Amino acid sequence: MAPVMLRSACRIHTFVKTQNCVNLPCWSGLLSCGVLKQVGARPCSSQRVCISEPMPEQRSDSALYIPPSGVRGMTSLDREAFAWKVSVPALRLPKQVLNKLTKSLKRVALQRPGVKRVVEDGGDADHRLLLLDPASVSSPSSFGDAETEALGKFGVPLELQDYDLQLTYENLKSEEVLRAVLPEGQDVTSGFSRVGHIAHLNLREHQLPYRTLIGEVLMDKNPGVTCVVNKTNTIDSTYRNFQMEVLAGDGNMVAKVRENGWVYEFDFSRVYWNPRLSTEHERVVGLLRPGDTVVDVFAGVGPFAVPAARRGCDVLANDLNPDSYRWLQHNCKLNKAHGKVRAFNMDGRDFIRGPLREELPALLRGAGRVHVVMNLPALALDFLDAFRGLLGGRGPAENAGSLPRVHCYGFSKQDDPQKDVTQRASASLGSPLEGRCSVHLVRNVAPNKEMMCVSFALPEEVLFSDQSAEEGSPEEPAPKRQKCEDMTE
Incomplete structure (x- = not known):
């Protein structure tokens, strides 16, 4: 039982850390304010x-706010059809001190969408009624010391009266x-x-x-x-x-969104976009340095490629979807990143064993590092075998410099998702990664399903092997593959 409870606690912790927006009330029964602060939860x-x-x-604020049963x-x-009356408590306040007292009574004042808290008091021009929250005030004893003191200072008696409030759909x-x-x-x-x-x-x-x-x-x-x-x-x-x-x-369906300071436009019905990955995009881009090269195998509309290019990296960005490819180009231009990005419209495996293999020897001899991003969590781990023997026969001595660092995403439904993705990545590469990689929990996709990122330096014995991936390795299902297009003007 203890491991199950610990796993659930970790999932709650990770959910709060990885969401762009945290609706704090829905967590109030699960996590203390201290825990929320510790994990960095924040409002939108x-x-x-x-x-x-x-x-x-x-539950609603009060049973009083249940609409008519006829709906x-x-x-x-x-x-x-959403129209009915409710009775709420009200306090009669002098008009000349209304603003001061309204601030002092903010905790108990009525707060409903579209409802005015201060209303006319019949024909009395010198007074107004402050409507109160029936969930907070049921009698004069409901007021706190500070509220009672503020009312006493201006001689306002603690006398409640009922007010018939008309509610509608808008409220x-x-x-x-x-x-x-x-x-x-x-x-x-x-x-x-x-x-x-x-x-x-x-x-x-x-x-x-x-x-x-x-x-x-x-x-x-x-x-x-x-x-x-x-x-x-x-x-x-x-x-x-x-x-x-x-x-x-x-x-x-053509949406315009802003993520981490960059603007993206795309047809939401024809491309993939996940608003919950903003933090992950920012995390990976934060690992980059100007002069690095980023190879984005499954680039989508550019959430990794655009900020990487604007950070001073050279980017090779690929996506099989022709619509993603076009919007990728558009977003690079929109964010003035097109001079640093070369876009490709190919199957991911063909991209690795084609353009990347051609570019990699020169990149490894350069001063900058090479990062390979593979964000296709349903399949990306299976694509790692495309690196087997990618530079076979050349030998590491001919390619000075650090080896490419791969950031590969995958889903896991196992009790130990870190071990699971490490083992699957090792099997696909044909080389053990235990002790040679780091695994990051990106987010909880569903109950018992995690999205993970495994990061590692591509092993020499894989990259320079004489044996390449076996025939029949899985590919992205592709009706056709198109050539690359240089993104420079």
């Missing part, structure tokens, strides 16, 4: 466009709307990732009848979201994209 920065926003299972089972959004949070609509007892959690103006969902089977409504609610409740899509299959296609269904909005 307004400068980060890539956001992951879960809708946690939690249950609604599949076509009727906003007018509800997205999870409250969905909890009221979906059948009771069914999970309404629907985490989504935000990619520019697009909210991307992975709906469960019982949520599908409500998918259009869910899309409209998320678009209503999240400013800047103008398109909501649902993934309809797994990422098992040739080009690592997946089929999507537009649930709400304009259907515009």
Whole structure:
């Protein structure tokens, strides 16, 4: 039992460290504030466009805020049906000291989307009513010492009165709307990732009848979201994209995002983009020095290639997907990195055994280091055998300098993912890596599934072997392969 609990704790720790955005309330029952600070959890920065926003299972502020029962089972959004009145406590305050007292009573004041906390007190021009949170205030004894002192200073009696508050759809949070609509007892959690103006969902089977409504609610409740899509299959296609269904909005799939200070544009429906990898991109780029060469075997639209080039590295970036290849070129130009990047549109294995093999002898004789990035976690470990005998017959003596350093990604469902990816990488290379590599936990993809990065200097006995990879080694499924194109103008 102890190893299982430790593994779960490590997963929670890693999740918090690797997310761009941490919704702190949903962790409050699991982690103390001290733990959150220790692992560096932080709220979303307004400068980060890539956001992951879960809708946690939690009770509303009060049972008072449950919408009318008639909305249950609604599949076509009727906003007018979400209208009802609730009674909330209120405190009568003199108008001339209203601002000072409102600040002192901030802890107990009502906070609902779109609700004014200060309202007119009938026809009394000298007073206003401050609406209070019924979850915090039920009687005069609910006020703290500081609040009681502030009220006493201005002679305000601790007398509560009821106020009939009209609530509508606009005053509800997205999870409250969905909890009221979906059948009771069914999970309404629907985490989504935000990619520019697009909210991307992975709906469960019982949520599908409500998918259009869910899309409209998320678009209503999240400013800047103008398109909501649902993934309809797994990422098992040739080009690592997946089929999507537009649930709400304009259907515009060309997103513009900002990650770590760089801007990327791409058609989200035709390329692979994961907003949860921002920290990993930044970590690897932080290992680079000006003058290094980066070989990005599965480059996508450029999240490694662009910042590496802007850091002063020469970059060879490849991707099999023609759409990724085109957007890679576009993003290099958009970020003024195109002069340092050569782009290729090839199968990853052909790229390693073609352009990289041709360039590598000269690169090894240079002053800069060579980093090979292989971010295709479903397959990349199997591609390592492409390095067997890559420079066979030349001999290490002819190639002074440090050996290429490989950063290869893989998924693991094993109890010891570090050992698992190390063993698989060793088997693919045909040379043991135990004690010669480092393994980094990137993120938790799903329960019992981790994304790992194994980093190592490419062994001499692999690179200069006389034996190359066996025939029939796995390749990216490719309908066709295209030649490379130099990215310089």
